[in-house]
Amino acid sequence: xxxxxxxxxxxxxxxxxxxxxxxxxxxxxxxxxxxxxxxxxxxxxxxxxxxxxxxxxxxxxxxxxxxxxxxxxxxxxxxxxxxxxxxxxxxxxxxxxxxxxxxxxxxxxxxxxxx
Amino acid sequence: xxxxxxxxxxxxxxxxxxxxxxxxxxxxxxxxxxxxxxxxxxxxxxxxxxxxxxxxxxxxxxxxxxxxxxxxxxxxxxxxxxxxxxxxxxxxxxxxxxxxxxxxxxxxxxxx
Numbered sequence: 001x002x003x004x005x006x007x008x009x010x011x012x013x014x015x016x017x018x019x020x021x022x023x024x025x026x027x028x029x030x031x032x033x034x035x036x037x038x039x040x041x042x043x044x045x046x047x048x049x050x051x052x053x054x055x056x057x058x059x060x061x062x063x064x065x066x067x068x069x070x071x072x073x074x075x076x077x078x079x080x081x082x083x084x085x086x087x088x089x090x091x092x093x094x095x096x097x098x099x100x101x102x103x104x105x106x107x108x109x110x111x112x113x114x115x
Numbered sequence: 116x117x118x119x120x121x122x123x124x125x126x127x128x129x130x131x132x133x134x135x136x137x138x139x140x141x142x143x144x145x146x147x148x149x150x151x152x153x154x155x156x157x158x159x160x161x162x163x164x165x166x167x168x169x170x171x172x173x174x175x176x177x178x179x180x181x182x183x184x185x186x187x188x189x190x191x192x193x194x195x196x197x198x199x200x201x202x203x204x205x206x207x208x209x210x211x212x213x214x215x216x217x218x219x220x221x222x223x224x225x226x227x
Contacts, residue, residue: 004158031213040123042203042217043159050213058214090158099147099166100211106158 004107021076023091031094032074036087121218134191138204145206
């Protein structure tokens with residue numbers, strides 16, 4: 001199993017450009033989520049999905065779109081990049097247990113710089 | 116005020132020491148508590164996951180939750196240089212580990 005994969009590893013954008021961060025998992029997990037990590041801020045939830053076709057907003061959703069057409073993939077779209085979106089982006093996936101969402105498995109991250 | 120507060124450190128201790136990492140929180144609805152370890156330029160990996168007050172032990176790691184004080188701790192015994200990493204606490208209000216709220220992370224260095 002590859003686990004959670006993210007592409008690209010690094011990206012530099014100019015202000016106003018759009019792009020899609022890819023996330024895929026091969027563990028048949030229903031729950032997937034996107035976080036951003038900024039210095040001194042920990043990780044903050046952007047969007048999450050409880051299954052194919054179902055997405056919802058997290059703590060910091062503005063400027064980002066998501067969709068979930070398959071169980072495996074959960075892409076994150078930046079509509080018009082801004083310098084404030086310079087960050088490290090992590091995708092995570094998890095399964096459901098009797099207590100709800102279980103352990104979240106994180107990808108290696110995408111480092112994004114917006115100039 | 117942040118919902119979850121964690122001292123960012125950095126914290127530097129000698130090999131073999133007992134390490135104590137702590138988080139406080141303000142949201143009394145939090146029921147699920149986690150500790151993640153993150154090596155430099157890597158994704159976080161789960162160390163401990165608890166959903167009740169009290170202690171949970173796994174090898175050299177012990178997680179402690181005190182819901183009445185809104186305070187959680189992670190203890191590392193016999194610390195090793197390989198434990199050098201950033202440690203993040205995380206918690207959620209419902210549905211297990213979904214919609215996690217993270218602390219800022221504590222950078223820990225274990226010196227040989």
